[in-house]
Amino acid sequence: MSITELTPDYRGLIDLTGRHVLVLGGGLGIGRQTCLAAAGVGAKVSVVDADRKRAEAVAEEVGGLALTGDATVRADVERIFGDAVERFGPVHGIADIIGIADNGPLGDVTDELWQRGLDLNLRHAFLALQIGAKAMPEGGAMVFVGSVSGLRSAPGHAVYGVAKAGLSNLVSTACLELGPGIRANVVAPGQTATPRIAERHPEPGYYERAGARVPLGRVGATSDIASAILFFLTDLSAWITGQTLVVDGGTGRKFAYAES
Numbered sequence: 001m002s003i004t005e006l007t008p009d010y011r012g013l014i015d016l017t018g019r020h021v022l023v024l025g026g027g028l029g030i031g032r033q034t035c036l037a038a039a040g041v042g043a044k045v046s047v048v049d050a051d052r053k054r055a056e057a058v059a060e061e062v063g064g065l066a067l068t069g070d071a072t073v074r075a076d077v078e079r080i081f082g083d084a085v086e087r088f089g090p091v092h093g094i095a096d097i098i099g100i101a102d103n104g105p106l107g108d109v110t111d112e113l114w115q116r117g118l119d120l121n122l123r124h125a126f127l128a129l130q131i132g133a134k135a136m137p138e139g140g141a142m143v144f145v146g147s148v149s150g151l152r153s154a155p156g157h158a159v160y161g162v163a164k165a166g167l168s169n170l171v172s173t174a175c176l177e178l179g180p181g182i183r184a185n186v187v188a189p190g191q192t193a194t195p196r197i198a199e200r201h202p203e204p205g206y207y208e209r210a211g212a213r214v215p216l217g218r219v220g221a222t223s224d225i226a227s228a229i230l231f232f233l234t235d236l237s238a239w240i241t242g243q244t245l246v247v248d249g250g251t252g253r254k255f256a257y258a259e260s
Contacts, residue, residue, distance in 0.1 A: 008235075010236075012235075013234060013235040013236045013238070014041055014230075014234045014235075014236055015041055015042055015234075016038060016041045016042045016043035016092075016093070016233065016234060017041075017042030017043075018042070018044075019042070019043050019044070019092035019093060020043065020044045020045075020046065020084070020088040020089055020090060020091050020092050020093070021038040021043040021044070021045050021046070021091070021092065021093035021094070021095065021233060022045075022046040022048060022080075022081070022084050022091050022093070022094050022095070022132070023035050023038070023045060023046065023047055023048060023094075023095045023097065024048045024071050024094070024095070024096040024097060024098055024124065024128060025048070025049060025071070025096065025097035025098040025099075026045075026047040026048055026049055026055065026058055026095075026097065027047065027049030027050075027051055027054025027055045027057070027058050028049070028051075028054055028194075028195055028196075029097075029194035029195050029196065029222050030097050030145060030189070030192065030194060030222045030225045030226060030229075031049070031058075031095075031097035032058050032061075032222070033222040033223050033225070033226035034095045034097060034225075034226045034229050034230070035047050035058050035061070035062050035064065036061065036062060036226070037223075037226045037227065037229070037230040038062075038093070038095070038230065038233060039061075039062035039063065039064065041230070041234070043092075043093065043233075044064065044065075044088045045059070045062045045063075045064035045065070046064060046065045046067055046080075046084040046087070046088060046091075047059040047062070047064050047065065047066050047067065048067045048068070048069070048071070048080055048084075049066075049067075049068060050068060050069070050070060050071070051068070052066065052068040055067060055068050065083075065084065065087050065088060067080050067083055067084060071096075071098055071124035071127065071128070072119045072120070072123045072124050072127070074127055074131070077124075077127045077128065077131050078131055081131055081132060081134075081135045084135070085135050090135060090136060090137045091132060091135045091136050091140065092136065092137065092139070092140050092141070093140065093141050093142070093143070093233040094128055094132045094136070094140075094141075094142045094143070095142075095143045095144075095145075095229050095233065096124065096125055096128050096142070096143070096144045096145065097145045097229075098120065098121075098124050098125075098145075099120065099121045099145060099147070099160075099163075099164070100120045100121070100196070101121075101147075101149070101157070101160040102116065102117055102159065102160065103156040103157055103160065104156055105155070105156060106158040109158065109159055113159065114159055117159030117160060117162075117163055118159070118162075118163050118166075120163075121159075121160060121163035121164060121167065122163040122164075122166050122167055122170070125144050125167055125170060125171070126170065128142070128144075129142065129170070129171075129174045129178075129184065133178055133182055136181075136182055137181075138181040138182075139181065139182075140181065140182045140183070141182070141183045141184075141185075141232060141233050141234075141237070142171075142174075142178075142182065142183065142184040142185070143184075143185055143186070143187060143229045143232040143233060144167055144171055144184070144185075144186050144187070145186070145187055145188075145189065145225070145229070146164045146167050146168055146186040146187065146188040146189075146244060147160065147161075147164040147188055147189060148188050148189070148190050148246060148248055148251075148252060149161040149164050150162075150163070150164025150165040150166075150167060150168055150188060150244075151164075151165070151168070151188060151244070151246065151252075152252065164188070167186060168186050168188070168244045171184045171185065171186050171242065171244075172184075172242040172243075172244075175241040175242035176242070179241060183232070183237070183238075183240065183241040184241060184242065185232045185237070185240060185241060185242065185243050185244070185245065186243070186244040186245070187225060187228045187229050187232065187244075187245050187247055188244050188245065188246045188247065188248075189220055189224075189225045189247050189248065190214070190219075190220060190246070190247065190248025190249060190251050190252070191210055191214075191219045191220065191248070191251075192219060192220035192221070192222060192224070192225055193207055193219050193220065193221055193222070194222060207219050213251065214248075214249040214250065214251050215249060215250030215251065215253065215254065216249035216250055217249075218249065219249070220247065220248070220249060224247060225247055228245055228247045232245075
């Protein structure tokens with residue numbers, strides 16, 4: 001059958017049964033939802049988190065493997081992938097959720113904060129690409145969580161924005177080097193209701209006010225982002241690589257001075 005006549009089993013394209021997905025930062029928020037999403041369509045899931053209790057709790061939810069370590073340290077990442085492969089076999093999918101925004105004016109950024117921002121938002125992706133590729137068979141998929149801050153500018157987002165912009169470029173370059181055997185893409189969320197954001201904004205009505213500015217009428221849920229990640233992990237996206245997919249409820253399409 002020629003490629004022009006090929007009609008796939010579309011339901012089967014989302015099935016990850018028998019495949020091994022490793023989620024970096026899988027113990028909380030978007031990472032936890034990504035673990036649930038992957039397990040929900042049949043994947044064996046390795047849950048990686050710096051906090052062992054969080055990793056173990058999510059691993060118990062999905063019947064997966066809990067792993068812990070510092071994803072910015074090469075030796076830890078090598079051990080994590082080694083342990084995951086030993087337990088569940090080759091890694092077919094990698095989802096890297098790690099990232100923390102330490103926002104503040106550019107003039108107040110110290111050398112230490114600059115380096116921390118690059119490590120927590122970019123270095124782990126470099127290590128995951130380099131080390132993770134060696135643990136993957138042909139047909140593997142990598143997905144990294146970026147941010148709209150890496151595509152547009154905002155006061156106080158200098159370090160985070162630079163790191164996330166670098167992430168998109170890193171992944172688009174990696175797709176050229178890793179293809180055709182491995183695909184690599186980025187999901188760039190807009191404002192999303194994560195546990196960390198909830199801690200920063202405990203004031204009543206925060207999400208309702210923020211959601212009023214979004215064309216789809218609400219801020220993102222962690223499941224919204226996990227759904228986009230799952231798309232890139234499955235064969236539904238078999239001919240997509242090197243892309244950054246914005247998932248922001250349409251906010252980025254608004255003119256800067258448009259009313260909510």
